[in-house]
Amino acid sequence: MAEGAAPTLCVIDGRNRIAACQRAGVKPHTIMLKGDDQDAFIADANLERRDLTKGQKAMLIAVRFPEPNKGGRGKKQNSFDAKQFSVARISLARAVLAYCPEMVQPIIDGKMSLDDAYNEAQQRKRAGESNEERFNALDAAHPDLAQLVREQTLSLASAESEARERNEKHEHLIRSKALTISELATRIGLIDKAQGDLLVQAYRDRPEAFKTACLADDIDQWIGVFVNLKAKLTEGERE
Incomplete structure (x- = not known):
C-alpha cells in the first residue's frame, strides 16, 4: 500500500490476494510503502509472473528503468538488463x-499491445520533429512571428499563415516594381x-x-532618381 496526500490508503499491488483473503475470512499481511517508488515496486513485484507477455514485461522494465543501461567500466548493470529480456522490446517500451505515457498502464494491464502503442509513439515523435523544423524555418525568416509562437500568443499554424501572407505581399510588390x-x-x-x-x-x-x-525640371528629377538607383545597384559590385 502507499500513503498519498490524502489520509486514505490505496492498494498498489495484490488486489486479487486481498479479495481472496476477504472471501476466506483471513486478514491479509500488508506492507506500507513510505516514500518508495510505487512504479518501481509494481515492476519488481510483477516481472516474475509467467502470465505476462513480452510486451508487458518490457513496459514494466521501462517504467522501472526509463533510461537505457549505459554499462561500461566501473558502472553496475541494473538487475533487469542483466536478465534475458529483449533489448529491442524494452527500447520500444x-x-x-x-x-x-497515458498508454503505459493499459499495456501493463494487457488492454493494449506494445506494438500498437509504439506506432502511435512514432507518429507523435515525427510530428514533434516536423513541428520543430517548421518553427526553425519560421524563426529564420520571420523572427517576430516566431517570438509570438514562443509566447503562445499565436499558434504555429497561424504564424505560418501570416508569414505566407507577408511573403505573397512582398512578391507582389517586387513584381509590380x-x-x-x-x-x-x-x-x-x-x-x-x-x-x-x-x-x-x-x-x-x-x-x-x-x-x-516645367518638363525640364521633371527630367532633371527623373535623372536624379535613376542616378541614385544606379549607384545603389552598383554599390555591391564595387565592394
Whole structure:
C-alpha cells in the first residue's frame, strides 16, 4: 500500500490476494510503502509472473528503468538488463513511455499491445520533429512571428499563415516594381532623336497637355532618381 496526500490508503499491488483473503475470512499481511517508488515496486513485484507477455514485461522494465543501461567500466548493470529480456522490446517500451505515457498502464494491464502503442509513439515523435523544423524555418525568416509562437500568443499554424501572407505581399510588390521599370525602359527606348524632336515641339506648342509646370525640371528629377538607383545597384559590385 502507499500513503498519498490524502489520509486514505490505496492498494498498489495484490488486489486479487486481498479479495481472496476477504472471501476466506483471513486478514491479509500488508506492507506500507513510505516514500518508495510505487512504479518501481509494481515492476519488481510483477516481472516474475509467467502470465505476462513480452510486451508487458518490457513496459514494466521501462517504467522501472526509463533510461537505457549505459554499462561500461566501473558502472553496475541494473538487475533487469542483466536478465534475458529483449533489448529491442524494452527500447520500444521506453519510446512509448516518453511519447505516450497515458498508454503505459493499459499495456501493463494487457488492454493494449506494445506494438500498437509504439506506432502511435512514432507518429507523435515525427510530428514533434516536423513541428520543430517548421518553427526553425519560421524563426529564420520571420523572427517576430516566431517570438509570438514562443509566447503562445499565436499558434504555429497561424504564424505560418501570416508569414505566407507577408511573403505573397512582398512578391507582389517586387513584381509590380519590376513591371514599372520594364515599361519605363520600353517607353524611353522608343524616344530616338526624331521622336525627341517631336516631343520637344509638342511641349512648346501645348505645354498644358503635359500637366507639368516645367518638363525640364521633371527630367532633371527623373535623372536624379535613376542616378541614385544606379549607384545603389552598383554599390555591391564595387565592394
